[in-house]
Amino acid sequence: MTLGARIVAGYLLLIALLAAVAAYEVRLVRRVVDSNERLTAVRVAAISRGLELIDAFDLLREFTEKARVVDDPAYRIEIDRIRGEIGERLAELGALELAPRERRALAALERVWAGHRAGGGGAAAEGRAEVPLELRRGAEELLAAARRATDEEAAESRAIARRAGTVSLAAAALGFALAVVLAIAISGSVTRPLRQLGRATRELARGRFSFRVRPGGGGEIAALAEDFNEMSRRLSELDELKKDFLSHVSHELKAPLASMRETNSLLLEGLPGELNDKQRRLLDLNQGCGERLSGMIEDLLDLSRLEAGAVDYRFAATDLGDLARTALGELENLSREKDVRLDATLPPGPAVAVCDGGYVIQVLGNLLANAIKFGPPGSAVELALGRPEAAAPPPAQLAERLGRRPAPGWLFEIRDEGPGIPEEERERIFERFHRVRRGGREAPGTGLGLAIAKQIVDAHGGALWVESGGGGSSFFVVLWERPAARPGPLSGPAAEDETLDVTTPAPG
Numbered sequence: 001m002t003l004g005a006r007i008v009a010g011y012l013l014l015i016a017l018l019a020a021v022a023a024y025e026v027r028l029v030r031r032v033v034d035s036n037e038r039l040t041a042v043r044v045a046a047i048s049r050g051l052e053l054i055d056a057f058d059l060l061r062e063f064t065e066k067a068r069v070v071d072d073p074a075y076r077i078e079i080d081r082i083r084g085e086i087g088e089r090l091a092e093l094g095a096l097e098l099a100p101r102e103r104r105a106l107a108a109l110e111r112v113w114a115g116h117r118a119g120g121g122g123a124a125a126e127g128r129a130e131v132p133l134e135l136r137r138g139a140e141e142l143l144a145a146a147r148r149a150t151d152e153e154a155a156e157s158r159a160i161a162r163r164a165g166t167v168s169l170a171a172a173a174l175g176f177a178l179a180v181v182l183a184i185a186i187s188g189s190v191t192r193p194l195r196q197l198g199r200a201t202r203e204l205a206r207g208r209f210s211f212r213v214r215p216g217g218g219g220e221i222a223a224l225a226e227d228f229n230e231m232s233r234r235l236s237e238l239d240e241l242k243k244d245f246l247s248h249v250s251h252e253l254k255a256p257l258a259s260m261r262e263t264n265s266l267l268l269e270g271l272p273g274e275l276n277d278k279q280r281r282l283l284d285l286n287q288g289c290g291e292r293l294s295g296m297i298e299d300l301l302d303l304s305r306l307e308a309g310a311v312d313y314r315f316a317a318t319d320l321g322d323l324a325r326t327a328l329g330e331l332e333n334l335s336r337e338k339d340v341r342l343d344a345t346l347p348p349g350p351a352v353a354v355c356d357g358g359y360v361i362q363v364l365g366n367l368l369a370n371a372i373k374f375g376p377p378g379s380a381v382e383l384a385l386g387r388p389e390a391a392a393p394p395p396a397q398l399a400e401r402l403g404r405r406p407a408p409g410w411l412f413e414i415r416d417e418g419p420g421i422p423e424e425e426r427e428r429i430f431e432r433f434h435r436v437r438r439g440g441r442e443a444p445g446t447g448l449g450l451a452i453a454k455q456i457v458d459a460h461g462g463a464l465w466v467e468s469g470g471g472g473s474s475f476f477v478v479l480w481e482r483p484a485a486r487p488g489p490l491s492g493p494a495a496e497d498e499t500l501d502v503t504t505p506a507p508g
Contacts, residue, residue, distance in 0.1 A: 010182045017178060021171035028164035042096050043150040049089045049096075050143030053109075056086045057136045086113065093142070099149040102142065109138035193221040197228060209236035261290045313356040313459060320351040320360070320410050320479065324383055327364035331372060339377040342368070345384040351410050353479040359456045360479070363464075364412065366449040367475045371416035374473075379417035386411055388478060409462075412477040421468040429466065430454040 060082045067075035090113065093106050112134045196213060203211040209232055213225045264287045266272070268280065275283070328342055335342045364383070371381040388411040421429060432451045457464040463478040 010186050014175070014179055014182055018171075018175055021167075021175065025164060025168055025171065028160060028167065031160050042098070043146065043153055046093060046096055046098060046102060046146035047143065047150065049093050050139060050146050053086060053089050053139040054136060054143065056082050056089065057139055060086070061136070099145070099152075101145045102149055105138070105142040105145040109135070109142055112138050193225070197221075197224065200228060200232075204232055204235065209239050261287065264290060313359065315354050315356055315460075317352050318355050318357045318360070320353050320355075320385055320412070321346045323357055323360050324364060324385055324412070327361050327368055328383065330361075330365060331368050334369065335372050335381070338372050338375065340372045340375045341380040342372075343380055343382040345382065345386075347385060351385055353410050353481050355460055355479055360460075363453040363456050363477060364414070366453045367414045367477070370449060371414055371418070371473075371475075374418035375416045376418065381417075382413075382415045384413045384415070408482075409478050409480040412479075413474055414477075415472060415474045417472040420471070421466060421473050423468075426466050426468060430464070 060079060063075050063079050063082065066072075067079060090106070090110055094110075098106060116135060200211050200213050211232060212229050264283055267275065268283050268287065324344060324346060328344055331342065368381060368383065375381055388409060430450050430453075432448060454464050457477055457479075460479055462480065463476070465476055467474050467476070
């Protein structure tokens, strides 16, 4: 089922539920309306007619008593009028939809009234006949029955209204809950695979071309996942071709380049003959270019071996302070040439970590060389070594990168006074061949030194990152004391599965 069909199905389910609840509420409301209509049209009319009958019987009794005492034709006329009203009221009551209790009371009253009329009270000329008290009592019983029926009808109406209110609240709560569930399910079925694809895309942008997503569920997301996997596969093939090409070319260039450098050395030594100053300057220039080209080829070969996992690391407990002093000593000549001072802050005792000392020196050398290269003349480059938790002030990313790593370790910080690194460049400087652009121009170099350093540190299970402000940059390296403390790279998901599931679950 496609995502569009799932969304439509979810909303149709919600609409059907709301329609059913609305229909039930309409039914309850109609029952309340019918009950109120009965209260108004029947109950009120029955009570009114009952009260009128009581008054009419009282008047009939009163005028009958007076007619017996005073023989006045006006009394007989009034008695006839009252009897007529009583007959009309009884007829009106008989036409109403009375409750069974009211109907029985009315029938009893009509029998008493019929007996009174048949016993001599039916003619005007005999208006002096006595009005029995049973008529008034019958009217009172009818009125009481009407009131009881009214109370019962009102109670039923209130119960229906309460039930309608309860059902309305329950329906509203159920509808809201179902809407939330459907919204979560529908959004989850859409956003979850999109998040996974977004994560896979970021991994692809970082150069992890082996990353794949697992399509499932059919529909648009599955097709998109398959297209992503095809793109990733093609990029992986191109990346492998590029690596193979660079490795092959670099290896093939070593031999002729070595011959060229040896030839230049022989010429500079004067073996073929004496050189004039101009010839010597040109050969010196050619020799310097050859040395730089040789260094670039060595970097390419090193990076190819590191990325292919062909490096045999020799991990051993090593004093990081000694490695730092060695790296600083190797760069003394470069620092003097650039007029940059090298400072070191090292712990007084051993700073032991499990590592490959030669490769750690290479990492420190790359970072120190970059700091010296970009530092202005007269500035300083400082190398500090200490515990990560004791860093003051702590680097901004220390808590994020080390919060999940409770094992003890050591933190290198290499700080320079150069121009700094723009924020948008800080993650990319560890990519192959990437060089920071300043003023529209790329920085000098091959862009391989930091990529090599990152590969080495990751292989040690450590972390390498940079922080930069307006007054220089600081590179941080974390290494661990024991092999058990090396849980894998801190930056990047190298330790995670390389396949993500983008199956879209059906909503609800």
